[in-house]
Amino acid sequence: MTLTGPKKKDPQKRTIVPTLPPATRSRAGLGLSVAAAQGRFALQHCAECGAVQYPPRDACHACLSHDLCWKDTQPYGKVLAETRVQASPDPYFRERLPWRMGSVRLTAGPVVLAHLVDVRRGEDVQVELRLDRAGQGVMIARPKERSDDMEDDPVLRAMGTHPKHRRILISDATHPVARPLIDALFAAGAAHVFAGVPEMWRRPHGVSALEGLENVSLLPLDVTDPQSLKDAASEIGGKVDILINTARHIRPGGVLGQDTTAARDEMEVNALGLMRLAQAFGPGMAARTADGVNSAAAFVTVLSAHALSPDPAFGAFNASQAAARSIAQTLRAEFAPSGLRVACVYTGPTEDEWHQSLPPPKVAPKTLARSIVDGLQKGLEDIYCGDVARDLAERWRSDPGLLEREITGGGA
Amino acid sequence: MTRAPYDGVVLTCPVTVPYVRYSNETAHWWIARGLRGALDAAGLKPAQIDGLSISSFTLFPDTPVGLTQHLGLSLRYLDTIPMGGASGVVAARRAARAVQAGDADIVACVAGDANRIDSFRQLLSAFSRFSLDASYPYGFGGPNATFSLIMDAYMAEYGATRADFGRIAVAQRANALRNPHALMKKPLSLEDYLGARMISDPVALFDCVMPCAGAEAFLVMREDEAIRRNLPFARIRGTIERHNAFADDPVQLRGGWAMDIDTLYAQAGCAPQDIDLLQTYDDYPVISMMQIEDLGFCEKGAGAEFVRAHDLTIEGDFPHNTSGGQLSVGQAGAAGGYLGMVEAIRQVTAQAGPTQVKDARLAMVSGFGMVNYDRGVCSGVAILEGAS
């Protein structure tokens, strides 16, 4: 089955109001969402007896230990039983019936209920944790071999943020990622790319390479200029299905060594710019999250992994990244009722003029582009691009205090 | 250790408050009517009872504690049985022990629930933590989806067909047509059953119960008290109760009944062939079929063959769910867990009227309740005997 592009909208029909699948979870249950946001398949394991738990709980079902930890788990199993739900009192599923689900016995032990994607009773499957439209982690059972059009399955499409047939706004076409990102988005089936150009009057570097590309429209857009955002949003706001914020102002330097001029510019672009973008495009996108094949799906922003813990050599910039991350988290809460996903792409040092003197590894624009599109295809919220970002995030999760001391030079 | 018999304790005054599909009345209202009906049948005033056992999903924010003030009852035994379809059996066996021990003289067991428009969806949406975390996000099919998976696995495992389950539903409808209180009043043919629209494959429309409002009640007292008041009564020959049985079974193809059935027959001093009528918990026909197996009426997996070989109607060779069961009477929340118990008391005390099974003396009542995640967790069985 291959998903076909949307027909032109009937202007006499009301746009479908977004509904969400059940969103309430227990505290333990939220662990599934945390794992799904990062694309991990993690379940609770008992630290004492090793029993794998599901559904999530507060004490081990085998030995009553309360020491349960979330660990990556073998994501395989076999479908025990299946059904097609054809009646549901829940408005979200009612609009999407029939809905295929079933029970899967994991090789790790537990039986999970899962959304079924192209698998039947008795089949060996791979299980993934994905975020659903309510932003909560859910089990997906799918064939072990991933097929090209697997993501076209209505179950995955309904919960995902895949670029296929969607129209994407890249906020800053002068970012080195712009060109490879455009290529990757089209390779993933995107319908159109709008690329914002700040200070169009300067004819910024790199933008001319995008002129005349098929299905790419350049438009003036400067995240520091409310009027330009207003103008852009009134022109294309109703057509933006995925927004990828690439606007970035970066200068090296810590806090003591300089005044706040560069820091202010960084805050203006990186933090407040994100806010302005969300204010200009967010409400329109949030209203369109159930708008058919090319419904609005995701609001993505690119951040330095040092948003989690600063590198003093880029102290002021990292402060803006931490602020942007915080803003993205608030946006996630604010967009939650609409089902619009907010994704943060955390990258290590990028291969550009501002990191020129740094040793490798550095993230090439192509790699960053691939990470963004891969994250969109999997519907992730936390996307880590490159070894530096992955490593930093892992250390941050395990001990933020230790990470800070390691970065600031305490580590031998 | 040998389990003590239920000597000297009886069940009496079975009452059904006729069900309605939707009602604005509250659980308090329905429970009060059930209680009043049982007291009226016994000729008792509220002050004359000292025990109360309540099962209800819709009392919130109250618990049965609130009901004591609400209904003006001063009690020395107050119980709440939150076991859904197993509530009737569990309420009876616990009240019986309290009365037997002298902790209470007369215990009223009442189950009742409201059903306003949309209250079923709301009840579902907060039914259990495991459901919130691991069941509702997958299509929100409620118990229909859960039991479709059980039915799918059961059919695949044992080769049962939809028509086999249809026989159970069709026979119950025939029974229900004799029960004036049944909400389903149209005859049901096997063709109707097979042709019904799918709800969650393979569960179709007539595999499902209809949520409604209503109440059921009975009294538990000493046998001498019942005789003094000239009340027809039933004795308890034996009971069992089990929760979270066979937790390692990947799919629920058997219930807790199978774990303890031998001790039940041992306590009751009888065998399956002695049972005159069976009341199973029929939230879905597949569960009734599972009970027929697990209660020892046939081998595991032979349920389909059994229902093909037997007539499950009131006048048949295997009278089953004689009131029409929840499938045809309706499911009034927790009262659904009392339906079989109240009907069985009526049957063995020859008070069942139009649904009366001739010469019914021994009745088996089976309960099953509470889909916490992927299966029903609670089960219980009682064997009742009329006092002839």
Added chain:
Amino acid sequence: MSVLDQLTGALAGGDVRVVDLTHRLDPDFPVIVLPPEFGQCARFRMEEVSAYDHRGPAWKWHNLTLNEHTGTHFDAPIHWVSGRDWPNGAVDEIPAEHLIGPVCVIDCSAGAAQDDDFELTPEIILEWEAAHGPIPAGAWVLMRTDWSLRAGADYLNMAEDGPHSPGPTPDAIRLLLDRDIRGFGTECVGTDAGQGAHYDPPYPAHFLLHGAGKYGLQCLCNLDRLPPRGAVLIAPPLKIRGGTGSPLRVLALIPGGSK
């Protein structure tokens, strides 16, 4: 009748006209671009504080972000290192009477149309004096290039070797300083030529003018409407404590007969 009565009468009657030499402050109006590792001139930005709404029911207003040197602006002596110690060299210290005065306009538009790097040389100034008389002491001298008709990238005219726009040579500025002018103004983004960094001294207009306590005006427009001499320039910057310059509204009074 007093002189001022005569002036107001002439303004009302059209014998004296007012010409606006100011560009609109607009987020897209170009500002000077320096190598990225240097501090940058803030672009003009305007954010709504309220607009007759819940943030302020009966009024509308904006917060502005801009540099002292954004848009049509005034350069004070302390803007440049050479003028850092000049007494009263900040915008708030400049005597008010310095802010109104005579203005001479040297038309270089024909040359600038031919050559993006057109230079104002002493020869051109002397030629102008031959035609219009000596530049009076205390006069503003404006270099007309019609550069203000350009917009966006063409205005900065950046190439890989930097911007290309007309401006004065060091000797031209020295000559103007000999004439004891009040200040020098251009239509370009700075008083110096786009390639002014390559003169000796670099950026001679900035270096020499401010080192001599003189003022600068840039991003002017409508210079084509001024007579070569005889107009009065009104150019008061905002009174910013220690300010090195200021966006401002530049007006010229011209005789009613001129175009």
